[in-house]
Amino acid sequence: MSDLETRLSEGLAGTAERAPHPGDLTTGARARLRRRRRSTTAVVAAALAVVAIPVGLTFVGQESGDGGGPDRREPSTVASAPDDWRTETWRDLSVDVPPEWGFGGGTDWCADGRDLDEALQLSRPSGIVPAIACTPAFGYGAHFLEPSSGELPPGTEGVVQPYRGDRYPDDAWIGYASTQQTAVWVVAADRTTARLVLDSATPVGEVDANGCATRIEMGAPSANAEVSVCRYSSDGWLEQSELLAVDDSRAAITAMESAPPLGGAGEMCGASLADAGPGVVLGAAGFTAQVSWGPGCPMVTVTGGIGARRLTADVLYWALSPGWSGSFPAGVPVPERLRGQ
Amino acid sequence: MVDFDEWVAARGDGLFRLAYVLTGNRADAEDVVQDALSRALPRWSRIVEVDDPDAYVRRMVVNAHTSRWRKWGRRESPVAEVRLGETSEPEVEEQDMVWRACLALPPDQRVAVVLRYYEHREYAEIADLTGVREGTVRSRVSRGLATLRHTLGTELEDDDE
DSSP states (O other), X not given: OOHHHHHHHHHHHHHXXXXXXXXXXXXXXXXXXXXXXXXXXXXXXXXHTTTOOOBSOOOTTOOOBOOOSOOTTSOOOSSOOOTTOEEEEETTEEEEEOTTOEEEOSOHHHHTTOOGGGOOEEEOTTSOOOOOOOSXXXXXXXXXXXXXXXXXXXXXXTOOEEOOSSSSOTTOEEEEEEOSSOEEEEEESSHXXXXXXXXXXXXXXXXXXXXXXXXXXTOOOOXXXXXXXXXXXXXXXXXXXXXXXXXXXXXXXXHHHHSOBOOSGGXXXXXXXXXXXXXXXXXXXXXXEEEEXXXXXXXXEEETTTEEEEOOHHHHHHHSOTTOOOOOOTTOOOOSSOTTO | OOXXXXXXXXXXXXXXXXXXXXXXXXXXXXXXXXXXXXXXXXXXXXXXXXXXXXXXXXXXXXXXXXXXXXXXXXXXXOOOOOOSSOOOOHHHXXXXXXXXXXXXXXXXXXXXXXXXXTSOOOHHHHHHHHTSOHHHHHHHHHHHHHHHHHHHHHHHHHHHO
């Protein structure tokens, strides 16, 4: 071996010896596999939407028939969370959380005077965050936030580690995952739960596991009978997604079919969802409905046959997923109660 | 059957070091190794039955690296991670200089050189691993060495100034 070859061999070996320690390779590999499988499922679902027929549901006089497309309920993870966990998305990042985790601003445990263990929450930046001086600042749960907010704590992404400090419960297990647009903090009392939730964190390419596109302009044609409820913020990003159960899907579709038509040129307003402010897109095989409640223009616009309808309290009931918090302008028919209350 | 997690716990660092030498930084190295492992996982029961599972997965790491730089339009320009603080160890400085010079090679030459002088593979093995003829491998290694000879020779002259 020449001097150069010897130098090269020793140089590369020495560099390798001083290489930093990698993160959790196994966890990262599993997350990638899940992401790859979800992206494949979404592509197949979109392709089948053109010819899919709803399963057992009727809409605008369509005959029910055999359904098509993949079953979203089919597990798509390798080391997956329990089946009864639900998928929550904010912008382009999804996590699976236990069913007992509610919704809020992350500080509700203190505002409501509850124990930390009783107020497990999924929080989003748009959630209500009472201005209170509590320690810790946030309770257990999964907390979405903007990476640029400067609130990311120390630690390596994807690693679950014990926490010491005032921001989260002392002795909690915490970890985070992020994309360019989104970060999610997982805070749990036990390492296993933190690990399971963090392992489920998945960047969403175009369509999340609930059938919602990350951007409102992208659209997500559905091939399934279950209705996807996709709420978007005024900047077009996916704010929250939900997949209704079959019975709830029937009820949502019935509510839309029962809404009175918008008739006459004088009643048309807000041609696009962007004009009407933040809104919700509901979709299932054969139709897409945009629900908007901008000032003076509460309406639901449905593609797939029935056209524009006047927004009713029943439609709004299904359009607002549990955990929604906000206000309505005058003239919007508000349901007696919201789902999840 | 060897458990996937146990195997990664035992071999993962070695895979990572190979990827680190190829890519030049920790993030890209993790990306490459995790990509390879995510593809190995569904096939793990079959991989453990081959003669040399370690070599099989190392091949997947090399392929993942190659796919990565091809995917990004061959715009890859790896930058070796900055080492914090000065080192007074001339041996470390020399090794670092060699590594940076290697990273500056075109990706196909870099892969061939790393497999030859870090992994100590025969030309036939490198050909099999990279999917090209043995003659092509020898050519890539030869051109890589010529560039390194010029680069490292020039740096030595600068040091003497």
